[in-house]
Amino acid sequence: MSNVPNELKYTKTHEWVRTESDGSITVGITDHAQELLGDMVFVELPETDATYTSGDDCAVVESVKAASDIYCPISGEITSVNEDLADAPETINTDPYDTGWLFKLTPEDSGEVDELLDAEAYLELIAEEDH
Amino acid sequence: MSPEFTSGIKSNQLIFEHSATGRTNGAQMVEDVASASEIPEGLLRKTPPMLPEVSEMDAVRHYTRLSQKNFSIDTQFYPLGSCTMKHNPRACNTLALLPGFLGRHPLAPERFGQGVMACLWELQEILKDVTGMTAVSLSPMAGAQGEFAGVAMIRAYHDANNTSGNKSERSEIICPDAAHGTNPATATMCGYKVREIPTNTDGDIDVEALKEVVGPQTAGIMLTNPSTLGVFDRRIKEIAQIVHDAGGLLYYDGANLNAILGKVKPGDMGFDVIHMNLHKTFSTPHGGGGPGAGPVGVSERLKPFMPIPVVGKDVVGKDEGSFRWLTETDLPQSIGRLSAHMGNTGVLIRAYVYALLLGREGMVRTADYATLNANYLMARLAQAGFDMALPSRRATHEFILTLKRQAKDQGVTAMDFATRLLDYGFHAPTTYFPLIVPECLLIEPTETESKETLDAFADVMKTIQEEADANPELLKDAPYTLPVRRLDDVKAARELNLKYSPAKD
Numbered sequence: 001m002s003n004v005p006n007e008l009k010y011t012k013t014h015e016w017v018r019t020e021s022d023g024s025i026t027v028g029i030t031d032h033a034q035e036l037l038g039d040m041v042f043v044e045l046p047e048t049d050a051t052y053t054s055g056d057d058c059a060v061v062e063s064v065k066a067a068s069d070i071y072c073p074i075s076g077e078i079t080s081v082n083e084d085l086a087d088a089p090e091t092i093n094t095d096p097y098d099t100g101w102l103f104k105l106t107p108e109d110s111g112e113v114d115e116l117l118d119a120e121a122y123l124e125l126i127a128e129e130d131h
Numbered sequence: 132m133s134p135e136f137t138s139g140i141k142s143n144q145l146i147f148e149h150s151a152t153g154r155t156n157g158a159q160m161v162e163d164v165a166s167a168s169e170i171p172e173g174l175l176r177k178t179p180p181m182l183p184e185v186s187e188m189d190a191v192r193h194y195t196r197l198s199q200k201n202f203s204i205d206t207q208f209y210p211l212g213s214c215t216m217k218h219n220p221r222a223c224n225t226l227a228l229l230p231g232f233l234g235r236h237p238l239a240p241e242r243f244g245q246g247v248m249a250c251l252w253e254l255q256e257i258l259k260d261v262t263g264m265t266a267v268s269l270s271p272m273a274g275a276q277g278e279f280a281g282v283a284m285i286r287a288y289h290d291a292n293n294t295s296g297n298k299s300e301r302s303e304i305i306c307p308d309a310a311h312g313t314n315p316a317t318a319t320m321c322g323y324k325v326r327e328i329p330t331n332t333d334g335d336i337d338v339e340a341l342k343e344v345v346g347p348q349t350a351g352i353m354l355t356n357p358s359t360l361g362v363f364d365r366r367i368k369e370i371a372q373i374v375h376d377a378g379g380l381l382y383y384d385g386a387n388l389n390a391i392l393g394k395v396k397p398g399d400m401g402f403d404v405i406h407m408n409l410h411k412t413f414s415t416p417h418g419g420g421g422p423g424a425g426p427v428g429v430s431e432r433l434k435p436f437m438p439i440p441v442v443g444k445d446v447v448g449k450d451e452g453s454f455r456w457l458t459e460t461d462l463p464q465s466i467g468r469l470s471a472h473m474g475n476t477g478v479l480i481r482a483y484v485y486a487l488l489l490g491r492e493g494m495v496r497t498a499d500y501a502t503l504n505a506n507y508l509m510a511r512l513a514q515a516g517f518d519m520a521l522p523s524r525r526a527t528h529e530f531i532l533t534l535k536r537q538a539k540d541q542g543v544t545a546m547d548f549a550t551r552l553l554d555y556g557f558h559a560p561t562t563y564f565p566l567i568v569p570e571c572l573l574i575e576p577t578e579t580e581s582k583e584t585l586d587a588f589a590d591v592m593k594t595i596q597e598e599a600d601a602n603p604e605l606l607k608d609a610p611y612t613l614p615v616r617r618l619d620d621v622k623a624a625r626e627l628n629l630k631y632s633p634a635k636d
Binding site for chain 2: 041042089
């Protein structure tokens with residue numbers, strides 16, 4: 001069973017979102033998503049300072065099976081990206097919720113986070129998809 | 132003797148590793164190679180190029196051994212879904228090698244090329260007829276180039292019809308989530324933003340989702356019908372209506388044309404532009420990089436934008452009945468040239484011969500047997516206990532089997548089944564595509580396989596399942612019988628290195 005931490009928020013497209021103490025947002029892909037995609041071989045991250053509306057495709061993760069778009073979960077401006085992934089994309093497989101994060105952003109409206117799925121709802125979603 | 136040795140020579144060596152300094156072809160022959168001594172000193176290389184020095188016999192043996200390691204349609208059943216790996220009739224090859232075709236210079240005057248131009252003109256007519264389009268250009272040199280030409284024509288059409296005189300503001304191309312990866316790639320290459328729409332659980336496009344994304348920003352939609360899920364989209368007329376009402380155009384990806392050849396015409400479904408993969412449907416050799424051929428067919432409104440050259444036939448005047456190249460003069464709004472001359476003419480001639488060998492009735496039979504073979508094999512595999520991705524639907528020319536249950540319960544994946552098939556002498560089906568079906572095998576047997584071959588494949592799949600039941604670990608290490616064992620695809624992707632470097636002394 002995939003690991004779905006309680007303290008995070010989730011999207012239907014399998015990104016996770018964490019609100020940091022300074023109000024910024026960290027984004028990655030879930031354990032379930034990395035399991036489905038398999039071994040990561042390449043990651044294309046957004047430019048710092050770029051702004052996205054929620055639902056925009058803003059990054060790409062490529063595994064041995066497929067290249068998949070990553071959708072920006074919250075509207076906002078990218079403040080930093082995980083540069084370490086360029087040399088070690090496999091970090092997304094081994095540690096998706098911590099050192100395998102993708103990018104950080106400053107949200108336009110932090111209220112948007114509340115509209116995302118909580119852990120329970122996300123678990124339901126992946127159970128449903130499993131049928 | 133270790134199995135990696137054949138005839139006393141290591142069979143996995145590179146040609147460079149056969150090299151011996153100073154070894155040339157024909158050591159016993161009279162030396163009459165021109166001397167390089169007249170080349171000025173300053174123009175000579177300081178170090179010789181790093182090329183292998185081998186005899187002709189070394190080179191022949193090396194490449195013959197390599198060819199013997201191939202899996203190919205000439206040696207094995209090759210059910211690679213979406214690729215239509217059918218038999219290539221030898222007659223097509225023989226006739227394309229006639230000196231009149233082979234020796235014609237592409238810049239020779241038209242009056243000396245009337246024969247080859249007549250064949251190409253007839254091929255245009257045949258493809259027009261079988262797809263229901265108004266005109267065909269043969270010039271794109273592969274499927275991907277055909278796609279590029281198709282979407283470039285959509286852009287040219289919108290720009291030409293923008294009443295403000297500026298470039299069109301239509302900025303989006305819609306692609307279903309089951310699309311071939313080349314579709315969104317083509318749209319992006321042509322400067323469009325891709326809008327993805329989902330597929331419903333029956334395998335048809337989600338029409339409600341389409342209605343939500345379509346609008347004045349829509350340039351067009353790219354579809355494959357039958358889709359990559361191996362089913363015919365039943366609401367195609369409605370989809371065409373929705374996109375056309377919004378002012379968008381419909382693009383038909385011809386990858387799966389084999390299923391409907393002579394039965395249903397993309398033109399009748401409402402498509403405005405289509406590319407055909409002659410190397411799939413029209414049986415020209417493919418695999419290993421081509422060459423392919425990707426002619427495009429268009430509806431009346433896209434005709435002015437076709438890539439040039441197109442073969443034209445004069446119908447009046449003193450040149451009545453003669454053929455000529457239509458170029459910028461005839462098609463001033465053309466998107467331009469895609470190759471220096473006339474596409475991959477040698478491939479086009481093979482497709483032309485194939486079309487004539489089949490005739491109108493043969494094309495219908497092609498679709499009949501392509502779909503019969505797929506449905507028979509699907510039924511055999513379902514009987515053997517395998518799960519189909521869309522059990523309620525009739526397959527077209529291909530179908531999808533999902534090993535999700537086996538992956539969950541036994542820990543064996545689609546890749547494990549695929550590699551184990553190689554041990555039994557079958558090329559693996561397409562794996563992990565389409566992306567929306569987990570642990571899938573996309574299986575396309577084509578019309579040229581016999582019932583015996585299909586039965587043998589189904590039996591082997593059953594045997595592999597029994598192996599998985601008894602000892603799943605066996606599958607994880609497959610293949611066992613090939614020149615190389617399981618490849619490390621992660622390392623290959625992360626640390627790609629195709630350059631030979633000599634071993635350090």
